Amino acid sequence: MDKQALKRRVIDAIDARAEEIIKIGDDLWKIPEVGYREYKTAEYVEAQYEKMGWYYENKLGITGSKAYLKEKGSRPTVAIVGELDSLDVPTHPEADPKTGWVHCCGHHAQVTAMLAAGFGLDVVKDELDGNIVMMGVPAEELIQMDFRNKLVEDGKITFMGGKQEFIHIGAMDDIDMTIGSHSTGSLKGAKLGTGGTENGFIAKLTKYKGIAAHAGDHPDEAVNALNAALLGIMGAHANRETFRDEDHIRFHPILTKAGSIVNNVPADVHMESFVRGATVPAIKGANMKVNNALRAGAMAVGAEVELIDVPGYMPYHRDPVLDVVLRENCLTLTDFVPLGDHSCGSTDMGDFSCVHPTTNLVMGGVSGSHHHSSFAVEDKVNLYVLPAKALAITVIDLLYDDAVKAKEIMDQFEPVIPRDEYAEFMQKMIE
Numbered sequence: 001m002d003k004q005a006l007k008r009r010v011i012d013a014i015d016a017r018a019e020e021i022i023k024i025g026d027d028l029w030k031i032p033e034v035g036y037r038e039y040k041t042a043e044y045v046e047a048q049y050e051k052m053g054w055y056y057e058n059k060l061g062i063t064g065s066k067a068y069l070k071e072k073g074s075r076p077t078v079a080i081v082g083e084l085d086s087l088d089v090p091t092h093p094e095a096d097p098k099t100g101w102v103h104c105c106g107h108h109a110q111v112t113a114m115l116a117a118g119f120g121l122d123v124v125k126d127e128l129d130g131n132i133v134m135m136g137v138p139a140e141e142l143i144q145m146d147f148r149n150k151l152v153e154d155g156k157i158t159f160m161g162g163k164q165e166f167i168h169i170g171a172m173d174d175i176d177m178t179i180g181s182h183s184t185g186s187l188k189g190a191k192l193g194t195g196g197t198e199n200g201f202i203a204k205l206t207k208y209k210g211i212a213a214h215a216g217d218h219p220d221e222a223v224n225a226l227n228a229a230l231l232g233i234m235g236a237h238a239n240r241e242t243f244r245d246e247d248h249i250r251f252h253p254i255l256t257k258a259g260s261i262v263n264n265v266p267a268d269v270h271m272e273s274f275v276r277g278a279t280v281p282a283i284k285g286a287n288m289k290v291n292n293a294l295r296a297g298a299m300a301v302g303a304e305v306e307l308i309d310v311p312g313y314m315p316y317h318r319d320p321v322l323d324v325v326l327r328e329n330c331l332t333l334t335d336f337v338p339l340g341d342h343s344c345g346s347t348d349m350g351d352f353s354c355v356h357p358t359t360n361l362v363m364g365g366v367s368g369s370h371h372h373s374s375f376a377v378e379d380k381v382n383l384y385v386l387p388a389k390a391l392a393i394t395v396i397d398l399l400y401d402d403a404v405k406a407k408e409i410m411d412q413f414e415p416v417i418p419r420d421e422y423a424e425f426m427q428k429m430i431e
């Protein structure tokens with residue numbers, strides 16, 4: 001069948017199920033779960049795979065999954081990515097009252113668009129070469145580091161980010177390229193967008209140990225770990241003027257433990273932070289300065305400090321050829337598709353982009369600010385249905401006619417990190 005006719009069939013198939021797709025988005029919005037704990041979400045997504053009769057593998061990186069539209073082993077394989085995790089923002093008006101968890105980064109929309117793209121592609125899969133994988137990936141938001149550090153110590157995961165873990169466990173070994181999606185509130189009235197780069201980062205868990213004693217009676221016998229942490233943070237601030245604008249450095253700490261009882265001098269303080277930047281050398285350079293400052297805080301009051309640096313995400317560079325294919329398809333669905341520039345946020349799509357061709361769509365349909373109590377779903381067709389069409393028809397371009405376009409993209413791609421050297425490379429990032 002002619003390629004345009006295939007695209008038409010896929011778009012019609014998605015439109016025919018629009019109501020069901022919107023219900024999936026609504027259902028997922030109601031079961032927000034933070035990274036590596038997305039059990040209900042995984043169950044929901046896998047029930048959809050089963051309904052479609054897709055062969056799938058699950059429990060990848062604890063809650064992740066891969067559903068194959070065609071027989072496993074056909075290549076090239078294009079994966080459509082949906083991030084399973086939510087955030088923990090208890091001030092959001094729709095946060096789960098028990099947990100404080102809420103989808104205010106909009107990842108529920110990605111999972112919806114991923115499934116819906118699969119619904120569309122299922123209708124034409126036999127007309128395409130290679131394979132299509134719907135991939136539910138856990139833990140994009142690198143949060144709750146104490147919890148994840150425990151998972152690492154218990155041997156349940158090696159990396160704190162879900163896509164990092166997928167690369168590490170070999171879940172990406174039969175995948176040739178990935179396309180994701182993400183909502184945004186900055187499309188200036190447009191419905192879809194493409195392009196742009198993002199910062200990478202090193203994640204940090206810092207533990208200050210002091211000596212507890214009665215805060216009123218015997219502070220002279222104590223070592224105040226909270227003061228050590230505060231001085232460490234101030235030292236890092238004093239380095240900010242040395243950061244170059246073009247490196248887009250960000251350092252943002254939080255204290256997750258800052259003592260236990262108010263009438264004792266705090267002796268056990270935990271800090272989580274990221275050092276973000278646009279390039280690996282910039283991140284490493286800023287990280288060294290921040291570590292010096294964090295150590296100096298401990299030294300100033302005679303506390304002890306344990307610095308646990310964790311490989312965060314790699315700077316994200318969309319594959320330029322793959323991104324053009326996506327962009328051209330978006331332009332068949334809507335008139336204006338703005339190009340993104342550099343974001344100082346980060347994503348583990350960055351890690352995917354270092355090992356195989358990767359890009360992602362951005363979609364509107366939300367209002368307010370991401371990670372914020374103002375984040376809200378506004379236009380469900382724009383947020384769930386339209387991106388599914390864009391993803392699906394892009395896959396048609398990639399896999400049509402002996403998958404010639406996909407093969408061209410694979411041939412021109414040069415990995416920043418060879419897949420089998422990923423763990424080693426990431427370890428070097430923090431040395």
Ligand SMILES: [Zn+2]
Binds near residue numbers: 141
């Ligand atoms: Zn986010």
Ligand SMILES: [Zn+2]
Binds near residue numbers: 106107140182
């Ligand atoms: Zn996000």
